Amino acid sequence: MEGKIIVVTSGKGGVGKTTATASIGAALALEGNRVAVIDMDIGLRNLDVVLGLENRIVFNIVDVVNKRCKLTQAAIRDRRIENLFLIPASQSDNKDVLTTAGVERAAKILKKEFDYILMDSPAGIEKGFENSIVSASEAIVICTPDVSSVRDADRVIGLLYARSITPKIIVNRIVPQMVAKGDMLSHEDVMEVLSVELAGLVPMDEQVVIATNMGMPLVMQNNSKAGQAFRRIAKRLNGETDLPIQVPTHKTGMWNKLSQKLGFKK
């Protein structure tokens, strides 16, 4: 069976595309799939750092697309997680070195080799974005509960629909305390504007910073709430579609729980 190409995109920068790509990719590999995560952010590569594979880069996606090396040469195998491969971006080029035709050709080879191919799209909706969605069959749009991020996600969803790709949404960095106080948009508010299928909700988690800096895949840490959320998202993508979406909640003290039970607090 041919593999699926899933593009991870957002429009706005810094909402957690790279973290999500690395985490979902790792989680899908832990589920037993052959997974390739591809950094399409040519010139500003990050995915290798997040996965802690920076020191093993020899070839990159530009070399693959421009036929300077074979796919197997560029794919870096992760030693901690079986079946997880990284194809890094080139740091010295810019987004114009890739053409959509070249990416489509490489995508055909990738589909034969892997079950899931996750493309980490750059921020923006220019050439780099075009290159990463050209051969995608599915899309995951990451957004945070900010008005600006929702606005950009909305724009990107429109662009994806225009290319007949139906996107799913991940609402990232939810702070349940702030949502409860009404200081942050809830995922319902976000979905009301975006109205596409929800892939999952990810809470704000300090572990993300630690994992990113150490180059450890988030999903391998059992105490990470965000990591657990990404594992559930991966399971849902992998066919367990009836796995319910968990809404992040904050830990409540005994008195809060008690008053909740008694109906004083919502």
Added chain:
Amino acid sequence: MTIEMQPPVKLKGVGDGFWVTLDPSVSEDKLKEEVTRLFERLKHLTINARITLDTGDARGCENLIANIGTFLKNTFDVGVVTTPPAKRSVPLERIRQRDLSKGWTQHRSEVLMLRGRVRSGQRIKAKKHIVIIGNVNPGAEISAGGNIIVMGRLMGQVHAGDPDNEEAVVLALDFRPTQIQIGGVVAAGIDENSDAVAEFASIDKGRIIVQDYLKAEPFGNIPWPEVI
């Protein structure tokens, strides 16, 4: 600024006679002077000619017409002097009946009707009216030559009556646009957390005002349906 000068007397050949259009706001002497000037050029053609004296829509000019008529008969030996036949006026009742029965079958109203969600970055433009069944997200732009009706939540930017139709209205079931423009008047949306009630915006004394649609009933006083 240019002022269009209409000659007080106009002369036109009609069938076997002449049609003379008079401007009743000009004095009788001046009119006679002008008529003389024009009729002198016609020479013998005026003898026994049929003359129709027309004062346009002005009323109460019977005296003026009679005076000019006798003047023409005496000076230029014209034949019969008449006034234009009264326009056949259709009784108001009949206009209503016709409108009620089939007024809209004759017309083709140009409406762009869409359903679904209009997203940020999308721009919808139509020559006349736009109806959207669905929501308009912030960042979306809608521009119409006529009215804009949103059967849903309006949160984007709208421009009705583009470019200068100040009669246009914008109506939405939940009215909270980021910016609204009607004709040439612009207003910023106000972010009030009001309940979702159908509201509409229109121009009143050069400013855009927003009112509760069901309370204000802007079209409630139009007695029978008309095509827009």
